[in-house]
Amino acid sequence: MSEKLKVVQFGLGPIGMASARLALQKPGMEVVGAIDIAEHLVGRDLGEVLGLSESLGIEVSPDASAVLEHTRPDVVLHTTSSFLSRVEDQLMTCIRAGANVVSSTEELFYPYYRDPEFCDRIDKAAKEHGVIVVGTGVNPGFSMDVLPLTLTGICADVKKVRALRVVDASHRRGPLQRKIGAGLEKAEFEKLVSENKLGHIGLLESLLAIADGLNWHPETIDEKVEPVLAQKAIKTQFVEVQPGQVAGIRHTCVASINDTPVIELELQMYVGAGDPNDSVFIDGDPPINMRIDGGIFGDTATVAALINTAGRLQGQAPGLKTMLDLPVPRAFL
Amino acid sequence: MSEKLKVVQFGLGPIGMASARLALQKPGMEVVGAIDIAEHLVGRDLGEVLGLSESLGIEVSPDASAVLEHTRPDVVLHTTSSFLSRVEDQLMTCIRAGANVVSSTEELFYPYYRDPEFCDRIDKAAKEHGVIVVGTGVNPGFSMDVLPLTLTGICADVKKVRALRVVDASHRRGPLQRKIGAGLEKAEFEKLVSENKLGHIGLLESLLAIADGLNWHPETIDEKVEPVLAQKAIKTQFVEVQPGQVAGIRHTCVASINDTPVIELELQMYVGAGDPNDSVFIDGDPPINMRIDGGIFGDTATVAALINTAGRLQGQAPGLKTMLDLPVPRAFL
Numbered sequence A, B: 001m002s003e004k005l006k007v008v009q010f011g012l013g014p015i016g017m018a019s020a021r022l023a024l025q026k027p028g029m030e031v032v033g034a035i036d037i038a039e040h041l042v043g044r045d046l047g048e049v050l051g052l053s054e055s056l057g058i059e060v061s062p063d064a065s066a067v068l069e070h071t072r073p074d075v076v077l078h079t080t081s082s083f084l085s086r087v088e089d090q091l092m093t094c095i096r097a098g099a100n101v102v103s104s105t106e107e108l109f110y111p112y113y114r115d116p117e118f119c120d121r122i123d124k125a126a127k128e129h130g131v132i133v134v135g136t137g138v139n140p141g142f143s144m145d146v147l148p149l150t151l152t153g154i155c156a157d158v159k160k161v162r163a164l165r166v167v168d169a170s171h172r173r174g175p176l177q178r179k180i181g182a183g184l185e186k187a188e189f190e191k192l193v194s195e196n197k198l199g200h201i202g203l204l205e206s207l208l209a210i211a212d213g214l215n216w217h218p219e220t221i222d223e224k225v226e227p228v229l230a231q232k233a234i235k236t237q238f239v240e241v242q243p244g245q246v247a248g249i250r251h252t253c254v255a256s257i258n259d260t261p262v263i264e265l266e267l268q269m270y271v272g273a274g275d276p277n278d279s280v281f282i283d284g285d286p287p288i289n290m291r292i293d294g295g296i297f298g299d300t301a302t303v304a305a306l307i308n309t310a311g312r313l314q315g316q317a318p319g320l321k322t323m324l325d326l327p328v329p330r331a332f333l
Helices: A014-025 A064-070 A086-095 A116-129 A144-154 A174-179 A186-194 A203-214 A298-310 B013-023 B064-071 B084-096 B116-129 B146-154 B173-179 B186-193 B203-213 B298-310
Strands: A003-009 A030-033 A077-078 A100-103 A132-135 A157-168 A220-229 A248-259 A259-268 A277-283 A288-293 A319-321 B007-009 B029-033 B075-078 B100-103 B132-135 B157-168 B220-229 B247-259 B260-270 B279-285 B287-291 B317-323
Touching: A003 A014, A003 A064, A003 A144, A014 A298, A014 B186, A014 B279, A030 A064, A030 A298, A030 B132, A077 A086, A077 A298, A086 A100, A086 A132, A100 B146, A116 A319, A116 B203, A144 A157, A144 A203, A144 A277, A144 A288, A144 B146, A144 B298, A174 B186, A174 B260, A186 A220, A186 A248, A203 A220, A203 A259, A259 A298, A298 B146, A319 B317, B007 B013, B007 B064, B013 B029, B013 B075, B013 B298, B029 B064, B064 B084, B064 B247, B075 B298, B084 B100, B084 B116, B084 B132, B100 B298, B116 B132, B116 B317, B146 B157, B146 B203, B146 B287, B186 B247, B203 B247
Parallel strands: A003 A030, A003 A077, A077 A100, A100 A132, A132 A319, A157 A259, B007 B029, B007 B075, B075 B100, B100 B132, B132 B317, B157 B260
Antiparallel strands: A157 A277, A220 A248, A248 A259, A277 A288, A288 B287, B157 B279, B220 B247, B247 B260, B279 B287
8 A cells, every 4th residue: 555545435425425534634635536327426526526625636437447446545435325135246247357446335344244145245355456445434333343242352261242322313414314214203113114115224233243242143133223302302404203104213233142142132223312421331250341431423434434444454465354353443543 | 284283282281181172172283192201191092181071082192292292283282381481492392393282371462671681592593394383372372462552553552551350260170270379468469479479470570562562661660569469358269368368469561761661551350350351451543442341261362362363374474473463352252
């Protein structure tokens, strides 16, 4: 890698724009290209798209291959979709261009269970081209997987890992408020849940990563998405919620061995959540009772995770990786 | 490495004995040898030394080379001394025998500042023989370095890292209670501090590891060891402390850049500490306010860190490493 890390931003939704902005602020990074297929972005200067006062001389292009061929980045910051099925071609294009990929694709944080063949293809191609592909973020990617697992690192024995994340969605971006069903009636919520159209993406991935890290083989995994109903009226920048309407989700994922729960993840994400926090309880020796007061603010943290992970790939062996394979996380300043 | 990790216990003080006991409990480990020079241990069976009901067929030997040559372990669990100057020959013996070393030597957690030549020699030898040498533990090794640094992994910016560890030494082993001066008069305490005979070993190492991880270059580092005086009489299994006598230490280490503190570590370790905890405050974006209620129980955690780190070396590149170079910590179950 060159002394300054050359990065290309692939995807310019809200997370991608924030990622590009943060990369531009890092003295150790140089943004050399931007990729998006949205008609209202293509052909415009990245500086203008990001709302900066100056143009950057970087034109947003829909042609990933051409941008990568032309700019030869060290790392692609990839922020296009939550789902493996939608990103394989994009990842392959980056890999073939010899660029490492750090992606916010939630399913990529721990893809081995959902699609082992996808993993084989990506891993093989990445090794062939000497690059790393890794999925990261705050959730999945940190608060309900990397952090709990890290805390077991000083445990002589572990019987159960429980992680709780309570997010007040009032201060989060609009798409997220809609993704958790804020403002829906309970029946609409349940219909959408049954169609897999609501809920947090990546909770199962967090659970599987913890199980893998501890070499546990869960016999059953129970996943549930329930509505949290508003007690009083709440109005955010994006939605209005009446009492009795859905304020957001309570999403749980529990892994059991011998009918005993060994991993319990609970994500509460709703507008008006009173006591946001990230907590980890380890029933182990020693026991661990950790709490991050106020919780980790997700939009900033996800973008930071992308940039910080991009800064930590140097010297690592190529292939499809997870955050658990990489050295201890740290800020890239 | 073989399917079961073959380990030799090097050093049979309180930590070494606990380490050997834990290794014996791990289905994935096989204890194949034990080294100590203490006359009252040499020649005895390890099972007897550990107070187990059965003999293990492992004789404690003072001859490290012979034990390692004979048993060919994957990893040596090394627990003999806190100081680099006292362990170099021991580490070299392990390296030459082709064994990885996981050590509780506090100064080895981040040895680059204290003795760069030592580091060069160890790193060169380790690479020559294809093994890893790493220092670990809970403090240094986790609560005031690895954990705070991990938490910066989701920060877009970091202005200051502060870690506080408050330990109630009443429940810790006797040597530790004496190491913090419990039961001394204030004047005796201060005399011993001035002779470098009291205080926690490794706080500076924790601070330097955080600075290195964040690519910060502190201009000044202030280290202070002060007594915490007992408010009321306290009696533990090992010492009696009268009101006004020393109950333990308050050890601080502060790194500054441009006269601004950027890393602040504070360790309070005294008998009768009322509210033990491990806390991390990150002045960053987002800010992080983390607390482990009750704190991490040190004696168990240090031993667990040794075993868990030993379980995580496979596939890593050889050389002198720190915990920051290795993948995310996790329990070896």
